[in-house]
Amino acid sequence: MKLKIATIALGLLGTSITLSQAQIKLNSKTIGSATKAVQAVTLSNDDVIAYTKEYITWMxxxxxxxxxxxxxxxxxxxxxxxxTNYDGQTLNFKVxxxxxxxxxxCADGSVRVCAGLMEVMSDNEVLGVIGHEIGHVKNMDSRDAFKTALLTSALKDGVSSQGGTAATLSDSQLGELGEQVANMSFxxxxxxxxxxxxxxxLKDNNVNPWYMSMAFERLQELSGGASDGGAAKKLFSSHPDTGKRVxxxxxxxxxxxxTKPTE
Ligand SMILES: [Zn+2]
Structure with missing residues (x-):
């Protein structure tokens, strides 16, 4: 599969940059088990969260x-x-x-940070990115994006082929779901x-909020510094508003x- 990243909240601040070949594996196996058949029209928020949990467990x-x-x-x-409890949300973190x-x-409060990000950003910049991602959870962006992916890929085929009755997710449907999720942007x-x-x-956690801007700056630097001008540059140019967000x-x-910190 060509896909590089499977991200539910779609990646880094909407400006996902991959300096080397992405390594995150896609969910091409089991999201829903056979017993998790659902009807698209009745897909509740609880259903979406249940699928999200299966997804992140697989990840x-x-x-x-x-x-x-x-x-x-x-x-x-x-x-x-x-x-682990912030702003009414239960969160868990892994690298x-x-x-x-x-x-x-993810909509269930799972936050995942890739080593590549931690290696290029300072602690406070990483925290800014985490705060941004939690924002997507809080604002239901993560849930809605995943639900859209469920409805537009994995479940759609099943429903149409079964006359609107409950669909069981197959491997290929799950592959398609992964693709939908990876291509989703906010x-x-x-x-x-x-x-x-x-x-x-950041402010709530007594960190100078300048680090939010500085995290974006770091992305700009990385993009500009891509030696091959390849993937990173291409990705960056498709998200021209990073500079504006800085x-x-x-x-x-x-x-x-x-005051802007020196480090
Ligand atoms: Zn974002």
Missing amino acids: DENNPVAPADNELAQRLTKLTSGL YLVRDVNAFA SRKQESVADDYGYKF TEMAKKAEKDGF
Whole structure:
């Protein structure tokens, strides 16, 4: 399969950059078991959350989750201590030991950060990205995107071939679902709202909110620094508003009286 990343909240701040070949595995096996047949028309939010949980369980089983004694896992644990309950949400965090400069959050509160991201960003920048992703969960973007993927790919075929009765997800349907999820992107408005959430998240955690802007800056640097001008450059050019988001977050921090950190 050509797909590079399977992200439910669609990747890093809507500006997913992959410097080397992506490593996250797609969910091409089991999302719903045979007993999880659903009817598209009656797909409730609880159903979507149930599928999300199966999805992330599969992702965790099929990607290299950093063990507890891993340096990056310890760093993330420290970074996110006290955040397992935030703003009415139950959250859990894991590092995937893959090179992707990426992170995502699922509607069930699972937040996954790729090693590639942690290696290029400072703690506070990583926290800004996490806050942004939690914003997508809080605003139901993650749930809605996953639901759309369910309805437009995996379930649609089953429903149409079975005359609108309950569909059982097959491997190929799940492959298609993975593709839908990977290609899903949030609207500019959704990204902007999530940026504001990430900004507030940093402030709530006594971190200078300038780091939200600086996380975007880091992405710009990475993109500009791609030696081959390949994937990263291409991806970057398809998301031309990153620069604008750097500026918007910087303006906000200035207006709130924060001074840009030197590191
Ligand atoms: Zn985003």
